[in-house]
Amino acid sequence: MAAAGVAVDYGRLYVEHNRLQNAVDSAALAGSLQLPDDPDVNNGKAEAAAKTNLLANDADAGNILVESGGATRSVCVTAEANVEMTVSKVIGMTDKTVSAEACAGYNDIELVMVLDSTGSMKGTPITNVKEAATNLVNLIMPASSDTATRSKIGLVPFQGKVRIDGNDPVTAEQNPDGVGVGCRNADGTLNNGKLRPEYSHTTTKTNIFYGYTISGVSTTSDKTCAGMSPIRALSSDKEDILSNIAALNAGAVTSGTLISEGIKWGRNVLSPAAPYVEGNTDKKVRKIMIVLTDGDTEDGRCSGSYASASKTINTYWTNAYFGQGLKPDTSTSPYATLSTATLTLAQIPDCKDGGLLNQYVINEANLAKNDTSYPVEIFSIRFGDSDTTDKSIMKQIASSKAGTDDHYFDAPDEAGIKEMFKKIGQQLGQRLMTRKEATTGTP
Structure with a gap:
């Protein structure tokens, strides 16, 4: 009993x-x-x-x-x-x-901030982004915690391409893909910020873009790459991270807004596989991407403010897609015989059917989210005025739970940027850990 x-x-x-x-x-x-x-x-x-x-x-x-x-x-x-x-x-x-x-x-977080740094972000918007990003770093990493925490943070500023400047504080990542200093085309080749010669010659009637004017861009000088804020690899050095954020600018000559390129390189930075290899292979580490933009994804003649009505060669024509050069559909190049831009655009696959740029954004996000080895959790922030298409895309790329928009944030004005980062920060801290991990940083 x-x-x-x-x-x-x-x-x-x-x-x-x-x-x-x-x-x-x-x-x-x-x-x-x-x-x-x-x-x-x-x-x-x-x-x-x-x-x-x-x-x-x-x-x-x-x-x-x-x-x-x-x-x-x-x-x-x-x-x-x-x-x-x-x-x-x-x-x-x-x-x-x-x-x-x-x-x-907060621990075991690897975060990359994929940030729109086009001209429309100049002034108060980029200032607020830098302040919000700094607050988030301070939240994730306590003072002098870089030796204890397993968290790392990287940056991918983007315009119509991304830039690798050879000066990354993580010295092993100063030339991660072996291509060299400069911007990157969509196919991974070097983009030197100059207009390709075949887009600009106006001397003969047989030239591809015969008769077109050149606006703010040159075949001999770098107008759209050297001034861009560069990618920064994942790092646990808090001082370096904060310095990288403080150096962000949105004042460079823009080459458009290609969100897909930002997401692609954000995934590269987070993954432990080449080209960047700073990512942790431990599956306990959360791979987080924050994507912020205030613009349509656009590609010169493909879409956006430089749609087909424009016949002016412009800086958008130096972006990651146009920078690849003309790519004929057939094995024989018609460069010597074409004389109109309309026919030439048909030879740039990325510009067919009015452009597939919106789909590229979704495709790159899906590749990151569905990575079988190192899936990425994406938070998206839409800043400023947006049409229904833009909002739909940003909602689709976010890792929201079914039936919710819990990873999508809409900041209608500059003041809202800091609040959106704060809300994301709250979600990142929703992780249980042992007393040992909390006090030492080691699981």
Whole structure:
């Protein structure tokens, strides 16, 4: 009889411990949501949120302690609950106390920020992006935590192409693909920021773009690459990361807005496979991409403000697709006989059917999200005025749960950019970890 009573009481201990542990887990996650406003868990916001959540799930919890994890940006919660013995008291057993602890916050995050740096972002927009990005870095990485955290952060600024400048603070990544210093075409070849000669000659009637004018672009000087902000590889060096963000600019001569190229190179940066190899191979590490843009994805004559009505050669014609040069559909090149741009455009596959640029954005996002080895979680931020097509694309590339837009954010004006980054930061901190990981940075 006594043995049966002891079994019943120990069953109650097991049930109460599980209930307390679940409540403490939930409390730590609730506290971590306040880390953007209470990063060191010292102004009461994280503590209040954690305690309120804990008592709502287990009213019997006591001796509640809420504190910072230490090496990682995290909240740790401990609590106890008394379990009264019943039948076991007959054989002298006293009441028992069960305890539980949990931590939640930021670690094991590899984040790349894919940021529109076209001319329309110049001024207040890029300033707010830099401030928001800095806040997010400070949230993920506590001061002097770069030796403890397993988190890394990289940058991929983009216009109509991306740039590798040979000066990456991660010295092993200064020429990651072996192509050399400069921008990149969509096929991975070097783009030197100059207009290709075959797009500009106006001396003979047999020339492809005979009679067209040249606006703001040259075949001899780099107009659209050298001034661009460059890619920066994943790094855990907080000082370098913040310096990279501070150096972002949106003042270079633009070559359009190709979101697909930003996403493609964002995936390259996150993956541990070449060309960039700083990514962690540990599957526990979350691969995160934030994509922010204020413009249509556009490619000179293909779409956007330089659609088919334009007959002016412009800087958009130096972007990642036009920079590849003309690519005839047939084995015989008709360069010497064509004299109109209309026919020539038919030989640039990326410009067929009015352009496939919107689909390229979705394709690149799907490649990242569906990577079988290192899937990427994408958050998208749409800034400024948007038409329904633009919003639809940005929603499609986001890793939102079915039936939601929880990874898509719409910032209608410059002020909204910082709030959107803060909301993303809250989601990134929704991760449970052990006390050891919170205090040392090591799982």
